[in-house]
Amino acid sequence: MIDVLLTILEVATISLPLFIAAVLLLRSSESYDERFETSKLKFVGLSRWQYKFLFRLIGVLCVCISVFATWQFYFSDARQQVISESREFWESLERDPNAGAFLKERADTLQKIRKKDDEDARRELEELSPSGRRTSGAPALPAGAALLAAAIAIPARMGSSRFPGKPLALLGGKTVIERVFESCKKSELAERIVVLTDSPEIREHSAKIGADCIMTSPECASGTERIIEALDEIGADFVVNVQGDEPFIEPRLIDRIISARMDGRAELVTAASKIFDARSLADPNVVKVLRDSHGGALYFSRAPLPHVRGQADLGKWLEVSDYWRHIGVYGYSAKALAKYSALVRCVLEGAEMLEQLRFIDAGMRFDVIETDYVSVGIDTPEDLERAERLLENAES
Numbered sequence: 561m562i563d564v565l566l567t568i569l570e571v572a573t574i575s576l577p578l579f580i581a582a583v584l585l586l587r588s589s590e591s592y593d594e595r596f597e598t599s600k601l602k603f604v605g606l607s608r609w610q611y612k613f614l615f616r617l618i619g620v621l622c623v624c625i626s627v628f629a630t631w632q633f634y635f636s637d638a639r640q641q642v643i644s645e646s647r648e649f650w651e652s653l654e655r656d657p658n659a660g661a662f663l664k665e666r667a668d669t670l671q672k673i674r675k676k677d678d679e680d681a682r683r684e685l686e687e688l689s690p691s692g693r694r695t696s697g698a699p700a701l702p703a704g705a706a707l708l709a710a711a712i713a714i715p716a717r718m719g720s721s722r723f724p725g726k727p728l729a730l731l732g733g734k735t736v737i738e739r740v741f742e743s744c745k746k747s748e749l750a751e752r753i754v755v756l757t758d759s760p761e762i763r764e765h766s767a768k769i770g771a772d773c774i775m776t777s778p779e780c781a782s783g784t785e786r787i788i789e790a791l792d793e794i795g796a797d798f799v800v801n802v803q804g805d806e807p808f809i810e811p812r813l814i815d816r817i818i819s820a821r822m823d824g825r826a827e828l829v830t831a832a833s834k835i836f837d838a839r840s841l842a843d844p845n846v847v848k849v850l851r852d853s854h855g856g857a858l859y860f861s862r863a864p865l866p867h868v869r870g871q872a873d874l875g876k877w878l879e880v881s882d883y884w885r886h887i888g889v890y891g892y893s894a895k896a897l898a899k900y901s902a903l904v905r906c907v908l909e910g911a912e913m914l915e916q917l918r919f920i921d922a923g924m925r926f927d928v929i930e931t932d933y934v935s936v937g938i939d940t941p942e943d944l945e946r947a948e949r950l951l952e953n954a955e956s
Contacts, residue, residue: 573629577622584619710818710891711752711796712744714771715783716804718759722940727762727804729944732951736938737762738769739807746811749818754794755804756786782915784892788901791894797821799897801890805938807947809889816929817891826927828919829891830857832884833931838874840885847886847914849928857926860886860914884928887935890916896924 592612601611716727716737723729727737734742737755744753755766758778766773774793776786783801791799798821802809813831820829832849840846844862852858859865868877877883892900899922906921908914919926938944 577625581619581622708751708796710798712750712800713787715756715786741771743809747814749815808936810933827893827896828926831887831929835883849884849886
């Protein structure tokens with residue numbers, strides 16, 4: 561009965577203004593003249609042409625109301641409603657004490673499906689509800705809402721200033737981005753892997769190697785901005801940003817970053833390895849992480865931090881304090897990315913040229929995963945030659 565009444569209301573909202581508009585706009589000038597002579601508006605000072613203009617304006621407004629109502633009821637982009645429902649769903653998941661268990665259980669079930677065509681696992685996945693319990697008596701997921709616990713995004717572009725076209729450069733017979741993709745596929749917790757690019761060449765190559773690809777704007781200044789632009793299409797609560805020039809990225813490290821989200825509900829996660837030599841400590845191309853007593857990131861810098869006062873020998877600094885090399889892989893919750901998108905570039909980010917400082921400047925905290933992995937990013941043709949030698953040594 562309510563649906564019938566709502567339908568009648570919708571039709572009336574469109575047809576009634578349209579009917580009034582037809583009466584007012586199709587009425588002849590002579591008819592307006594006749595009515596003007598007996599109208600009360602004549603006696604309040606309105607002239608004949610003002611009288612006609614007023615009612616024809618009302619007719620035009622009625623047409624606008626009818627057109628707007630038609631668009632709102634039948635042509636409005638339903639995707640916005642889906643996005644809104646998705647956000648509401650993930651916000652409710654944040655408050656749910658069973659959320660961590662739910663996400664972990666779902667990821668485990670998906671991994672079973674990946675390893676073999678397990679019909680029992682598929683049924684188990686379908687039975688899971690957003691609250692982490694079975695669907696019996698549980699609320700349904702909003703239509704179209706994202707339910708991926710974690711995804712990997714691989715931002716890649718052809719326009720590198722130091723090494724144009726590096727994602728498609730060959731490394732041991734395969735392209736750099738193909739090797740990144742193959743490493744990411746070994747993750748046991750990521751439910752989707754997607755390449756983000758503004759390059760038709762990379763999109764075409766992604767299709768050849770079987771990788772999902774989302775086109776993003778060439779205006780994106782960083783991988784983080786590409787992820788924010790594509791977040792709704794990625795459809796995940798947590799996204800791990802793996803650079804497209806990291807062919808030796810460890811799948812186990814990716815899974816540890818995802819686990820920090822599943823087990824501890826961390827909003828931002830990154831990784832660091834310990835620095836043991838003065839040369840790396842002094843190198844501004846080696847980004848350092850200053851950590852607090854709980855292991856979280858206080859600051860990221862190209863300079864060695866903390867500074868040891870009164871000691872010129874950097875080798876001695878390593879005896880006084882631990883120093884950490886930042887590994888450029890990040891895990892972001894959808895909530896953290898939403899906050900980032902509202903922030904402007906800060907002074908610290910501009911000075912160090914490190915995008916993660918925008919989070920720090922806004923008072924947000926990175927959890928840091930300790931690892932022995934040392935990043936082998938490819939920024940120059942010389943880096944590619946070094947990677948070739950590493951690959952040869954690993955295969956020999």
